[in-house]
Amino acid sequence: RWIAGRARARAARGGARSTRAATGLYDLASNDYLSLARDPRLAAAASAAEREFGTSAAASRVVVGTLPVHEELETSLCALTGRGHALAFSSGYTANLGLLGALGGPGTTMILDEHVHASLVDGARLSRSRTLTAAHNRHDDVARLLAARDTPRAVVAVESVYSVLGDAADLVGLAAVCAEYDAVLVVDEAHSIGVHGAGAVAAAGLxxxxxxxxxxxxxxxxxxxxxxxxxxxxxxxxxxxxxxDSARTFVFDTGLAPGPAAAAAQAARIVAADPALPGRLAERSAQIVAALA
Structure with a gap:
C-alpha cells in the first residue's frame, strides 16, 4: 500500500518514469556524444578482451579481479587527460561514492555545488561528513563556507560541465579558492572528457x-x-x-568487466589521437539547432 501510494504521488507530480525501449525515433537524449558506442574499433577491442579474459573480472580487484586490461585502461585515461594516476571503478556512480566515502569522516567538511550529480550527493551523505551546499557556480560562496569551517579537512565537489543546465564551472577560480583554504577540489568530468578532448581540467591548465x-x-x-x-x-x-585500501565501492565490488574496460581504453586512445573529433560534435549540434529553429 505504501509503494502504491508513492506511485500515485509521483504520477500526480509528473515524476513517473519508464524503461521501455525507444525505437523509430530521432535520439536527442543519448549520452553517446561522439557515437563511439557503436564504433567497430571499440567492439573489436571488447571482443578480444572477452576472448582472452572472459566476460567478467570474476572477483574484487583487491582479490584476484585486477586484470591487465584494467591497467591498460588506467594508463590510457592518464594519457588522454594528462593526469598522473588513475583507478577504474565499475561505474561513474561508484567512483563518486567510493571517492567521497574514502575522503570523508567526522573531520571532513564536504561542500557541494547545488547542481551536482546525485552520486556526489549520495557519496557525501555516506561519508558521515558535515555536508554543506554552495550556490550554483559561485566560488565566492564556496570561499565563504570554507572560511567558516571548523574541521581540519575540506572537500569541494563540482561538475566541470553540469548536466542540469549545460553550463561550465569556473575551475580556475575554484582551484584558487581551494588552494587558499587548504581544500581538495573534486571535479566530476562526466560531461566533459571526450566532449572537450582531454577534459575541462586539462583545458584549465590544472x-x-x-x-x-x-x-x-x-x-x-x-x-x-x-x-x-x-x-x-x-x-x-x-x-x-x-x-x-578504503573505497568501499572498489574493495567490495567485482572489478569492471574486461570487455567494457578494453572498449573504454580504445575510446580514450581514439579521442587522444583525433583532436578534431569534439569539433565534429559541435558542428552537428549546431546543425540540429539550426534545423529545429
Whole structure:
C-alpha cells in the first residue's frame, strides 16, 4: 500500500518514469556524444578482451579481479587527460561514492555545488561528513563556507560541465579558492572528457595540480561502461593507494568487466589521437539547432 501510494504521488507530480525501449525515433537524449558506442574499433577491442579474459573480472580487484586490461585502461585515461594516476571503478556512480566515502569522516567538511550529480550527493551523505551546499557556480560562496569551517579537512565537489543546465564551472577560480583554504577540489568530468578532448581540467591548465581530483564515467563520450578517479603528483599517488585500501565501492565490488574496460581504453586512445573529433560534435549540434529553429 505504501509503494502504491508513492506511485500515485509521483504520477500526480509528473515524476513517473519508464524503461521501455525507444525505437523509430530521432535520439536527442543519448549520452553517446561522439557515437563511439557503436564504433567497430571499440567492439573489436571488447571482443578480444572477452576472448582472452572472459566476460567478467570474476572477483574484487583487491582479490584476484585486477586484470591487465584494467591497467591498460588506467594508463590510457592518464594519457588522454594528462593526469598522473588513475583507478577504474565499475561505474561513474561508484567512483563518486567510493571517492567521497574514502575522503570523508567526522573531520571532513564536504561542500557541494547545488547542481551536482546525485552520486556526489549520495557519496557525501555516506561519508558521515558535515555536508554543506554552495550556490550554483559561485566560488565566492564556496570561499565563504570554507572560511567558516571548523574541521581540519575540506572537500569541494563540482561538475566541470553540469548536466542540469549545460553550463561550465569556473575551475580556475575554484582551484584558487581551494588552494587558499587548504581544500581538495573534486571535479566530476562526466560531461566533459571526450566532449572537450582531454577534459575541462586539462583545458584549465590544472591537469598537474595535485589538489584537483577528477572523476569520470566511461559510459558517455567514451561509449563504454565504468568509471574512474584520477589525480596527479604525490597526493594523486597516495590517494590511489588510499582508495584501493578504503573505497568501499572498489574493495567490495567485482572489478569492471574486461570487455567494457578494453572498449573504454580504445575510446580514450581514439579521442587522444583525433583532436578534431569534439569539433565534429559541435558542428552537428549546431546543425540540429539550426534545423529545429
Amino acid at each position: 591537469a598537474h595540480d595535485p589538489r584537483v581530483v577528477t572523476t569520470a564515467t566511461l559510459s558517455k563520450a567514451l561509449g563504454a561502461q565504468g568509471g574512474a578517479v584520477l589525480g596527479s603528483g604525490d597526493f594523486g599517488a597516495a590517494l590511489r593507494e588510499h582508495l584501493v
